[in-house]
Amino acid sequence: MKLKIKKNxxxxxxxxxxxxxxxxxAQQQTYGNYESKIASGxxxxxxxxxxxxxxxxxxxxxxxxxxxxxxxxxxxRIKGGYQQSTAFFDDAEMLMKAEDTESIAEKAADGVGxxxxxxxxxxxxxxxxxxxxxxxxxxxxxxxxxxxxxxRVEWNRVDDRQRRAVDAFAEKIAKLKEEQAxxxxxxKETEANTEQSLSExxxxxxxxxxxxxxxxxxxDYVNPFSTYxxxxxxxxxxxxxxxxxxxxxxxxxxxxxxxxxxAKADMVLADSLRKGKKSISDIEPTVWVVFENGLxxxxxELRIDLPVFVASNDVMYTGMALPKLVDxxxxxxxxxxxxxxxxxxxxxxxxxxxxxxxxxxxILSREVARTVWKTIAQKQMNDKNEMAGLIASIAQAxxxxxxxxxxxxxxxxxxxxxxxxxxxxxxxxxxxxxETPLNVELDSKSRFSxxxxxxxxxLASPTVDVINI
Amino acid sequence: xxxKVMAGAILASVMLTGCATxxxxxxxNTGQTTKQETVAGLNYRDFSDAADEMVQSMLNNPxxxxxxxxxxxxxxxAISSIINDTTQRIDTDQLTKKIRVDLLNSGRFLTTTAxxxxxxxDEMTEKVRALKNSKLVNQQTVKGNNKVxxxxxxxxxxxIQRNFTLSKSEQEINYYLQxxxxxxxxxxxxxxxxxxxxxxxxGRSVSW
Numbered sequence: 019m020k021l022k023i024k025k026n027x028x029x030x031x032x033x034x035x036x037x038x039x040x041x042x043x044a045q046q047q048t049y050g051n052y053e054s055k056i057a058s059g060x061x062x063x064x065x066x067x068x069x070x071x072x073x074x075x076x077x078x079x080x081x082x083x084x085x086x087x088x089x090x091x092x093x094x095r096i097k098g099g100y101q102q103s104t105a106f107f108d109d110a111e112m113l114m115k116a117e118d119t120e121s122i123a124e125k126a127a128d129g130v131g132x133x134x135x136x137x138x139x140x141x142x143x144x145x146x147x148x149x150x151x152x153x154x155x156x157x158x159x160x161x162x163x164x165x166x167x168x169x170r171v172e173w174n175r176v177d178d179r180q181r182r183a184v185d186a187f188a189e190k191i192a193k194l195k196e197e198q199a200x201x202x203x204x205x206k207e208t209e210a211n212t213e214q215s216l217s218e219x220x221x222x223x224x225x226x227x228x229x230x231x232x233x234x235x236x237x238d239y240v241n242p243f244s245t246y247x248x249x250x251x252x253x254x255x256x257x258x259x260x261x262x263x264x265x266x267x268x269x270x271x272x273x274x275x276x277x278x279x280x281a282k283a284d285m286v287l288a289d290s291l292r293k294g295k296k297s298i299s300d301i302e303p304t305v306w307v308v309f310e311n312g313l314x315x316x317x318x319e320l321r322i323d324l325p326v327f328v329a330s331n332d333v334m335y336t337g338m339a340l341p342k343l344v345d346x347x348x349x350x351x352x353x354x355x356x357x358x359x360x361x362x363x364x365x366x367x368x369x370x371x372x373x374x375x376x377x378x379x380x381i382l383s384r385e386v387a388r389t390v391w392k393t394i395a396q397k398q399m400n401d402k403n404e405m406a407g408l409i410a411s412i413a414q415a416x417x418x419x420x421x422x423x424x425x426x427x428x429x430x431x432x433x434x435x436x437x438x439x440x441x442x443x444x445x446x447x448x449x450x451x452x453e454t455p456l457n458v459e460l461d462s463k464s465r466f467s468x469x470x471x472x473x474x475x476x477l478a479s480p481t482v483d484v485i486n487i
Numbered sequence: 488x489x490x491k492v493m494a495g496a497i498l499a500s501v502m503l504t505g506c507a508t509x510x511x512x513x514x515x516n517t518g519q520t521t522k523q524e525t526v527a528g529l530n531y532r533d534f535s536d537a538a539d540e541m542v543q544s545m546l547n548n549p550x551x552x553x554x555x556x557x558x559x560x561x562x563x564x565a566i567s568s569i570i571n572d573t574t575q576r577i578d579t580d581q582l583t584k585k586i587r588v589d590l591l592n593s594g595r596f597l598t599t600t601a602x603x604x605x606x607x608x609d610e611m612t613e614k615v616r617a618l619k620n621s622k623l624v625n626q627q628t629v630k631g632n633n634k635v636x637x638x639x640x641x642x643x644x645x646x647i648q649r650n651f652t653l654s655k656s657e658q659e660i661n662y663y664l665q666x667x668x669x670x671x672x673x674x675x676x677x678x679x680x681x682x683x684x685x686x687x688x689x690g691r692s693v694s695w
Contacts, residue, residue: 170570174574175693
C-alpha cells in the first residue's frame with residue numbers, strides 16, 4: 019500500500035514536471051528570440067515566427083492564438099501587408115470576443131491548471147489596450163489603403179472600446195477598494211496563511227525595488243494616441259457637421275490628457291470647423307507626421323525563492339514567481355521634419371504600466387495562494403514519505419513560473435508634428451542616430467497628408483506609410 | 488447518491504448555458520425588452536423593416552408625386568452617399584436596394600444607374616456610346632447623345648450607432664437609420680425619415 023502511494027505521488031509529480039516543463043525558461047526563450055528578431059530589423063523572420071505561432075486553421079483560415087495573431091498582424095502592418103494584417107486583427111478580435119463571453123464553466127475548466135500550477139497555463143486574457151490598439155491599427159490599415167468607409171467603422175470601434183475600458187476600470191478599482199476595506203476589518207479574526215503571506219509578499223516586492231507609485235494612468239485609463247487619431251481622422255475626412263463635432267471632442271480630450279501642442283492646435287482648428295468659422299478649403303495644405311517609436315515594456319520574471327513567510331524545515335523548496343514590467347528603448351529621441359521636431363503625444367509605456375498596476379493585486383493574490391497551496395501539499399507529502407516530499411519539491415520548483423505573455427511589438431511612445439506641405443511635394447525626415455534620412459514623396463493633388471513612421475529600434479530602418487487626403 | 492449526481496449534472500449544465508445572454512429588441516414606447524430575439528448587429532430583418540417603413544412614408548408624401556403622374560410621368564432618383572457610422576461592417580446597399588425596388592414597383596420613381604456621386608453605378612450607359620464608330624455594330628442601334636435622363640431627386644443617408652453599458656452583463660445598442668430625399672431642382676429636402684432600432688444584449692463583450 020505504501021509503495022503504491024509512493025508510485026502514484028511520483029507519477030503525479032513527474033507528470034506535472036513534464037507537462038509544464040520549466041515554463042519560465044520556455045517563455046523567456048520564445049519571447050527573447052522573437053524580440054531580438056524585431057530589434058535587429060529582421061521583420062520577415064519575426065513575422066514568419068508570429069504567423070506560425072498564431073496557429074492558423076488550414077480549413078477555415080482563422081487563427082487560434084490571440085496573442086500571436088496580434089503580433090503577426092502588427093508586423094505585417096509594418097511591412098505594408100495591410101490586408102493580411104487586417105485579417106489577423108479580425109481573427110484576434112473574434113478570439114477576444116470568445117474570451118470575453120466564455121461561460122463560467124469554460125472559465126473554470128480553463129482555470130483549473132492555472133489555479134494549481136501557474137497563470138501561464140490559462141488562455142491569454144486580453145488587456146483593454148490590446149483591443150483598443152488592434153482596432154486603431156486596423157483603422158490605420160484601411161486609411162493606408164484609402165478605404166475611408168471601413169476606417170470609419172474601426173475608429174468607431176476604438177471609441178466604443180475606450181468607453182468600455184473607462185467603465186471597466188472604474189468598476190475594477192471600486193471593487194478592489196471594497197475588498198481591501200473588507201480585508202482590513204477581517205485581518206485580526208483570521209489566521210489564514212494566504213492573508214498573512216500576502217502582506218509579507220508585498221514587503222518582499224517592495225524590497226526588490228518595484229515601485230508602482232510613479233505609474234499613473236492617463237485620465238480614465240484612456241489611450242491618448244487612439245483618441246487623437248480618432249479626432250484627426252474625423253477632422254480631415256469629415257462628411258457633414260457632426261463629424262467635426264466628433265473630431266473636436268476627441269482632439270480636446272487628447273489635448274487635455276497630454277498637453278501636446280500639436281494636439282491643442284488641432285483642437286482649435288476642429289473647433290473653428292465645427293462652428294463654421296472656417297471651412298476645410300481655408301486650411302493651408304498640411305502634413306501630420308505620426309512617429310511610432312521604439313518598443314514598449316516587456317515582462318520578465320521576478321522569482322523569489324524561499325520567501326521566509328512560508329519556509330519551514332519540512333519543505334525543501336518553496337518560492338513564487340511574478341511578472342514585472344521592464345521598459346525598453348526608444349528608436350530615436352525624436353524626428354526632425356522640415357525644421358520641426360516631433361513631440362511625445364502618448365506614452366504606450368504609461369498606458370501599459372497603468373493597466374498592469376491595476377491588475378497586479380489579482381496576479382499577486384493568485385500567486386501567493388498557489389505558493390501556500392503547493393507548499394502545504396509538499397509538506398504533507400514529506401510528512402508521509404521523504405522521497406515523495408523531494409519529488410513534490412522538484413515539481414514545485416519546476417512549475418513556479420510567472421505569466422510573461424503580452425503584446426510585445428507595441429511601441430514605447432507615439433510622437434507628433436504638424437508642418438506645412440512642402441511646395442516641392444517632398445518631405446525630409448531625419449533623426450539623431452538615423453543613418454539615412456528619409457525622403458517622403460507626397461501626392462501633389464492632396465491637400466492633406468498623414469505620414470506614419472514606424473521605427474522599432476535604431477538598428478532597423480524605419481518604415482513609412484503615407485495617407486493622402 | 489443518485490440525487491447528488493443529478494444535482495451535479497444540473498449545476499454543470501446551468502453553468503454552461505446560464506451565462507449566454509441573448510439579444511432582444513427593445514420596445515421604444517415602453518423601454519421594455521420584447522420577446523423578439525435578434526443579433527447585436529444589423530440583420531436582414533432590420534434593413535427590411537426600416538426600408539418598408541421609409542417607403543410607406545415616402546409614398547404617403549404628396550410632394551413626391553409627379554404632377555403628370557396621371558400620364559405615367561415618374562421622378563428619377565440618384566443614389567448619393569449613405570454613411571455607415573456604426574461599428575459594424577455594413578454594405579449600405581442592403582438598405583438602399585430594398586428602397587429602390589419598392590419605389591420602382593410603386594410606379595413613382597425610377598433610379599438612375601448612370602449618374603452617381605463617385606461615378607456611375609453602371610458604366611455601360613457611357614461605354615456603349617463609344618461604339619459610335621465601330622464597324623462591327625449596326626450604327627442605327629447605337630445609343631445617341633442627349634438621351635440620358637438627369638435625376639430629379641437624390642437619396643442620401645446615414646446609419647448611426649450608440650452603445651450604453653447597463654450593467655457588467657448588459658448593454659443597450661441604439662441604431663438610427665436616417666434618410667433624406669433632396670429635390671435637385673431647389674436643394675430642398677422633400678422627404679426625411681428616421682427609423683430607430685433599439686436592442687439589449689450581452690454586455691460582457693463588444694457589440695460587433
